[in-house]
Structures are given as C-alpha cells and as structure tokens.
C-alpha cells in the first residue's frame with residue numbers, strides 16, 4: 001500500500017456530503033474533538049433555544065408554558081423524533097430520566113413479564129452503571145434473581161431457557177466492538193427470554209432498526225452522538241407489543257393514567273407513558289431536541305459510511321506513523337464489527353492522552369490503558385483524523401508525554 005498523505009484526507013473532505021453539517025456546531029479553535037462518544041459538541045442553535053426557553057417561556061409565560069410551549073408533551077415529542085433514528089414507531093420511545101434510571105425501569109419491566117424465570121445475562125465488561133444498576137435491582141428484589149456475567153464470545157451459549165432477560169450494550173464503551181443485535185435477539189426469543197439493548201454508543205452513529213430485529217426494550221443516551229448537552233435526558237423504548245403488559249416500579253405521577261386528577265391511588269397510564277416517572281428537566285429537554293433535530297435531518301447511512309472510513313484511516317495512519325511506539329489496536333479491524341470509535345492501548349496511555357489534550361486533540365482515557373478516539377461524522381473532518389495522528393506521533397517521537405505534569409491524575413478522565 002502506498003503511504004497515506006495529508007492530501008488524501010483533504011480530498012475526502014472535498015467530496016464529503018456531510019461536510020456542511022460541521023458549521024452547525026460550535027467547535028473551539030485549535031481543537032480536534034474526538035470525544036463526541038462521551039460528550040457531544042454544542043450545536044450553535046442550542047444557545048438560542050435555551051435562551052428562548054428560559055427568557056421567554058419560563059421568565060415571561062411562567063407556568064402557562066406547560067401548555068402553551070408544549071412542555072408537558074416534550075418527553076413524547078422528542079421520543080418520537082428519536083424513534084425515527086433507531087427504527088422504532090411513534091409512541092414507542094419516550095425521553096426521560098438518565099440511562100441508569102431507564103435501565104432500572106426496563107430490566108424491572110422485563111423481569112415482571114418473565115416472572116417465572118430468574119437469570120439475567122450481561123457482559124461483565126460492560127459500562128459499569130449497567131452492571132451496578134442490575135446488581136442493585138437484584139439485591140432489592142431479595143436475590144431470587146441471578147446475573148450470569150459472560151464476555152462477548154460466551155453470550156450466545158449463555159442464553160438458555162432459564163434466562164429472563166438478556167441485557168447488553170450494542171457497542172462496547174472501551175473497545176468499540178459491536179454485538180450482533182439481531183442474532184442475539186432471536187436466540188433470546190427462541191429461548192423465551194426478553195432483551196434490553198443499551199444503545200448509548202449507537203444512537204446517532206449506527207443505523208439501528210429495533211423493530212426489524214424485534215427488540216423488546218432499549219435505552220440510550222442524549223449527550224453522546226445526539227449532542228444534547230452535559231447530563232441530557234436519556235430515552236427508553238418499549239416495543240408496542242409489550243406496552244399493555246409493562247409495569248415498572250417507579251410509578252411517579254407522570255406515569256399515571258390521568259395525573260391531573262390527583263387521585264389517591266395509582267392507576268397505570270397508557271402505552272409508553274408508563275415508563276415516565278416524575279417532572280422532567282424542561283430546559284435540558286429543549287437543548288437535547290436541538291441536537292436530535294440535526295441528527296434527524298442527517299442520513300444515518302452516510303454517517304455510518306463516513307465513520308467506518310474514518311476508523312479505517314485512523315488505524316492505517318497510526319500504523320504508518322506510530323508503528324514503533326507500542327500501541328495496540330484494541331478495536332476490531334473490520335469496520336462492520338466496530339462502533340464509531342477506535343481504541344488504542346498503551347501502558348502510558350494516561351500521560352499520552354493528557355499530552356494530546358494539551359495539544360488540542362481531545363480523546364479520553366479509560367483505565368487501565370485505553371486511549372479512546374470517537375469519530376463523529378457530522379463535525380469531524382477526515383483531515384482532523386490525519387492531524388490527530390500526526391500530533392500523536394510527534395508526542396511519541398519527542399517523548400513529550402514523559403513530562404511529569406501529564407501523569408497527574410484528574411477526577412474525570
């Protein structure tokens with residue numbers, strides 16, 4: 001293969017049909033942002049929208065805005081928009097709470113439907129909150145349930161007819177490997193189990209077709225590829241066919257059949273409203289909606305194509321320019337098996353990432369040794385990929401990462 005040059009990347013940018021989206025986002029000068037898989041950048045329209053919600057709807061119209069500004073309906077309205085991005089129907093998705101809380105509700109609801117079974121299959125190396133929430137739920141239920149932790153290669157074999165729920169994340173947060181959602185879902189159904197899919201690293205990055213694969217429950221994040229802002233509300237999906245059976249334990253008044261009757265006793269609401277709990281963060285919801293609206297206009301297949309190509313080129317550039325520096329490529333090489341990130345491992349990964357961040361290349365570090373680089377096709381250019389690897393190579397060749405300041409640990413990595 002002939003060596004890659006910066007010109008190759010510039011040429012791809014010139015032909016990139018997604019390129020116009022970049023100007024819709026605020027990208028700080030001198031920054032190559034490769035952490036959109038952790039916190040997406042801010043759409044330029046968000047600031048104006050938040051001003052409107054606060055200075056007009058809240059300050060001026062006050063409580064009337066629950067009706068006049070459609071605040072009350074925001075979780076459903078934005079849920080319907082996200083449904084279009086993940087292959088769900090209107091009325092199957094609601095935006096509410098956090099991913100952690102939605103996992104609690106989804107797994108609880110699935111366990112209620114499968115009340116004659118006790119095993120929950122999970123991937124041990126999944127993002128910790130998925131495990132912790134499930135462990136908390138099992139402890140709360142009195143430990144008659146059991147979590148069967150497996151790793152990727154053991155998932156299919158772990159699904160037998162004792163399993164109530166298979167709860168997995170599509171794209172692994174550390175390595176970027178993808179699950180075969182379709183095969184796992186059908187195996188689960190063959191064995192009489194239900195699935196809970198965590199789409200945190202898929203939504204807005206990968207075409208997902210929940211109804212085509214007959215998914216049961218799903219949850220996902222608003223602040224990663226949807227660019228909803230720090231701590232943006234998350235979403236939860238329940239397939240239509242389950243909606244009249246689902247019950248979740250956080251039966252706050254927003255999930256009541258008629259919240260404004262203020263009755264003493266709980267009466268379960270209709271459809272996806274059952275997954276709501278209480279009053280929602282309206283300012284955050286409206287900020288999230290700006291990101292979702294941009295994503296809904298973009299062609300998710302084009303996003304995926306660009307992301308795969310960027311990942312392939314990132315790996316090729318690292319191999320070309322950093323070959324002598326002891327990096328291992330942790331993410332799968334076949335682009336189809338990868339999410340929208342490339343992870344490298346290096347024993348000095350923490351210091352190297354700190355040095356990169358100081359040079360304007362923002363990725364992140366995941367203990368013990370992983371450097372993650374997120375690829376967000378709506379605002380990352382091909383040439384950014386080249387320049388990021390160029391800077392990485394410079395940091396390695398000149399031993400810049402060895403400066404003691406880069407080894408000082410900060411709270412959030």
Ligand SMILES: *Cc1c(COP(=O)(O)O)cnc(C)c1O
Pocket residue numbers: 098099100101127129130169173198200201221234
């Ligand atoms: C980002 C992420 C979460 C985040 O959960 P929060 O409740 O928002 O903190 C959960 N699970 C996975 C797999 C994630 O990638």
